[in-house]
Amino acid sequence: MSTLRRREVVRTLLAERGDLLVVAGLGSTSWDCTAAGDHPLTFPLWGGMGLAAMTGLGLALAQPARRVLVVTGDGEMLMGLGSLATIGVQRPANLAVVVIDNERYGETGMQETHTAHGVDLAAMALAAGFASSVLVRDAAAVDGLRQSVHRAPGPLFAQVKVAADKESVVLPPREGALLKNRFREALLGASAHLQ
Amino acid sequence: MPDAGHKRLIELCQADARMRTVVMSTEEEGVGLATGAWLGGAKTVLLMQSSGVGNIVNALGMVRECRIPLLLLVTMRGEYGEFNPWQVPMGQATPEVLRAMGVIVQAADSAGEVAAHVDAAARIAFGGYAAAAVLVSQRVIGIKSFQEQSAR
Numbered sequence: 001m002s003t004l005r006r007r008e009v010v011r012t013l014l015a016e017r018g019d020l021l022v023v024a025g026l027g028s029t030s031w032d033c034t035a036a037g038d039h040p041l042t043f044p045l046w047g048g049m050g051l052a053a054m055t056g057l058g059l060a061l062a063q064p065a066r067r068v069l070v071v072t073g074d075g076e077m078l079m080g081l082g083s084l085a086t087i088g089v090q091r092p093a094n095l096a097v098v099v100i101d102n103e104r105y106g107e108t109g110m111q112e113t114h115t116a117h118g119v120d121l122a123a124m125a126l127a128a129g130f131a132s133s134v135l136v137r138d139a140a141a142v143d144g145l146r147q148s149v150h151r152a153p154g155p156l157f158a159q160v161k162v163a164a165d166k167e168s169v170v171l172p173p174r175e176g177a178l179l180k181n182r183f184r185e186a187l188l189g190a191s192a193h194l195q
Numbered sequence: 196m197p198d199a200g201h202k203r204l205i206e207l208c209q210a211d212a213r214m215r216t217v218v219m220s221t222e223e224e225g226v227g228l229a230t231g232a233w234l235g236g237a238k239t240v241l242l243m244q245s246s247g248v249g250n251i252v253n254a255l256g257m258v259r260e261c262r263i264p265l266l267l268l269v270t271m272r273g274e275y276g277e278f279n280p281w282q283v284p285m286g287q288a289t290p291e292v293l294r295a296m297g298v299i300v301q302a303a304d305s306a307g308e309v310a311a312h313v314d315a316a317a318r319i320a321f322g323g324y325a326a327a328a329v330l331v332s333q334r335v336i337g338i339k340s341f342q343e344q345s346a347r
Contacts, residue, residue, distance in 0.1 A: 023231065043234060048257035051227030054219075058231025058239070061215060082220030083227070090217060176261035180234065188236045195236065 002161035025052035025072025028106040035170040040186035044172040050079030060095035074101040088129025096156040125157035133157040198244035200270030200336035222247035226254035255296040267328035276338040299327040
């Protein structure tokens with residue numbers, strides 16, 4: 001069992017984020033990203049389970065000059081495994097998918113996910129065609145991962161094993177249209193509302 | 196997502212330098228892709244067979260809540276003269292399933308209607324930040340039979 005704390009991992013990943021664009025998978029990773037600082041260029045999902053990586057792919061293809069980071073959970077990623085293959089075929093150099101893997105469904109009673117039974121998401125991403133894929137178990141590697149998110153040629157995948165602790169719930173705004181509009185305005189300017 | 200009814204359209208899209216085609220492993224992925232692309236300022240259109248509509252139901256809730264423009268071009272199976280009984284349940288339910296999730300549905304029953312319906316659906320989707328689907332009938336794309344399938 002990993003001793004990494006999910007809040008510290010996500011806070012490190014989002015430190016000095018610069019112009020990074022972030023998609024947060026629903027549930028705990030969304031609260032983690034919000035705890036690190038609510039930001040207009042973070043799009044926290046409140047639904048659409050299984051679609052975080054594909055939302056990141058759409059953003060990465062639309063904005064090839066920007067780096068895009070998807071932060072999601074193991075249960076959310078398991079629901080969209082096919083998207084690993086789709087990303088592997090598209091090979092966007094500016095996309096990173098980081099799975100915060102507590103081996104649990106955190107919002108529904110901490111039931112074990114398949115990763116608790118040996119399913120290796122990092123190996124799956126590599127087999128699907130990601131440019132690189134790493135399994136992270138220690139804090140020193142998390143800072144290296146943060147630098148890779150900003151600089152390494154993608155698509156990059158990381159599976160970060162974290163402790164199965166329940167953290168406080170830190171909520172971003174809920175309304176989908178608001179989250180979309182503030183993201184587009186921050187990225188595209190006020191003229192985005194005239195598109 | 197490929198369908199025989201989309202074959203020529205897919206080829207045209209792949210040949211068009213102004214478009215990027217993304218093949219997916221399931222239709223649901225396309226709703227995520229469309230959401231991310233719109234966040235980044237790009238427009239998308241999703242091509243799928245009517246069976247794929249069953250795969251995107253929960254995802255449609257996301258585009259509705261976020262008011263993401265979503266244009267769906269759906270070629271029908273199980274709708275008119277279908278030879279495969281396994282296609283019939285989803286084909287018959289397709290318009291109701293889409294409407295239940297708030298998608299604006301425009302059915303094209305003849306080839307002459309398709310272009311105008313696609314134009315209208317694109318206007319209402321991108322003009323109104325809505326989800327809109329054009330259902331292209333089997334009367335337009337032809338009715339498959341086992342004999343035709345095995346001759347291919």
